[in-house]
Amino acid sequence: MILTSEGAPQAATGGRVRLGTQQPDALLGITNTFSYKNFNLGFLFDARFGGKVFSATNAILQASGVAAATVRNGEREAFVVDGVIADGAGGYTQNTKAIIPQRYWDAVAGLNNLGITEANLYDATSVRLRNVQLSYTLPKRIWVKHLSRTPGLVLAATTFG
Amino acid sequence: MNVNFSTNKNRVVDIYPKEGVSIYNLATYDDVLVVAEAGQLYGQIYGSTYARVTDKGSPHFGK
Numbered sequence: 001m002i003l004t005s006e007g008a009p010q011a012a013t014g015g016r017v018r019l020g021t022q023q024p025d026a027l028l029g030i031t032n033t034f035s036y037k038n039f040n041l042g043f044l045f046d047a048r049f050g051g052k053v054f055s056a057t058n059a060i061l062q063a064s065g066v067a068a069a070t071v072r073n074g075e076r077e078a079f080v081v082d083g084v085i086a087d088g089a090g091g092y093t094q095n096t097k098a099i100i101p102q103r104y105w106d107a108v109a110g111l112n113n114l115g116i117t118e119a120n121l122y123d124a125t126s127v128r129l130r131n132v133q134l135s136y137t138l139p140k141r142i143w144v145k146h147l148s149r150t151p152g153l154v155l156a157a158t159t160f161g
Numbered sequence: 162m163n164v165n166f167s168t169n170k171n172r173v174v175d176i177y178p179k180e181g182v183s184i185y186n187l188a189t190y191d192d193v194l195v196v197a198e199a200g201q202l203y204g205q206i207y208g209s210t211y212a213r214v215t216d217k218g219s220p221h222f223g224k
């Protein structure tokens with residue numbers, strides 16, 4: 001990275017660059033259910049491969065200093081960004097200047113409204129366990145006796161993610 | 162068990178070559194653009210990048 005004279009990252013001049021596509025290369029879904037006696041267990045896996053996503057949420061959280069990334073090792077100490085600084089004669093020198101996290105994140109995420117786009121562009125690949133369902137069918141002798149108007153009774157616990 | 166799998170292949174062939182239009186904004190906010198661009202997948206993301214050393218002769222190239 002070419003840093004500013006104070007040692008903060010900056011956006012490249014020369015306009016916007018193609019950074020990737022929103023769209024996934026492939027999608028995958030798997031559902032299955034298992035039964036054991038009166039128990040039933042089901043799940044749904046949902047996966048998405050490829051594509052990019054830009055997080056404006058992260059940029060805003062970083063710019064306002066509430067993102068976890070803005071705290072290094074539990075502190076907000078000044079640090080030296082790995083990069084070079086233009087020496088004014090067409091060359092570069094390794095940066096040795098430390099800046100406080102507030103300046104760093106202001107430069108990365110506080111530029112205009114959304115910061116440097118590349119900084120918050122993420123791979124959109126994900127594998128999610130969307131749904132788990134565990135159910136228990138009450139034995140006939142219970143519901144026939146007490147709840148005979150119910151055609152069949154299932155107790156279920158479902159989680160979504 | 163139920164498995165479904167799909168792949169996504171598409172390409173924007175043209176926008177309006179007669180008038181020299183090869184890129185069309187789908188959504189824009191600040192430096193972040195999502196476009197349809199001839200020759201690319203629909204929904205390309207454009208945006209700003211970090212300044213980097215692009216001079217291949219520089220010992221700091223790539224930084």
